[in-house]
Amino acid sequence: MGSETFLEVILAILLPPVGVFLRYGCGVEFWICLLFTLLGYIPGIIYAIYVLVG
Incomplete structure (x- = not known):
């Protein structure tokens, strides 16, 4: 892990959509992460880390 x-990943824990935005911009991953974060903070974190590490 660079x-x-x-x-x-640190940004994904603090503000999940920001961490995903830095890697993918305003792509589908960002909008899914934003939706999960709005529905519940923990699902947003889990999805963001899954997308960034996986």
């Missing part, structure tokens, strides 16, 4: 990925 330093960029580490920073994205």
Whole structure:
């Protein structure tokens, strides 16, 4: 895991859509993460980490 990925994961824990946005921009992954975050903070974190690490 590189330093960029580490920073994205830290941001994904604090603000999930921001971490995903840094990697994918305003793509589908960002909007799914934003929806999960609005529905519940924990699902947003889980999805963001899944997308960034996986």
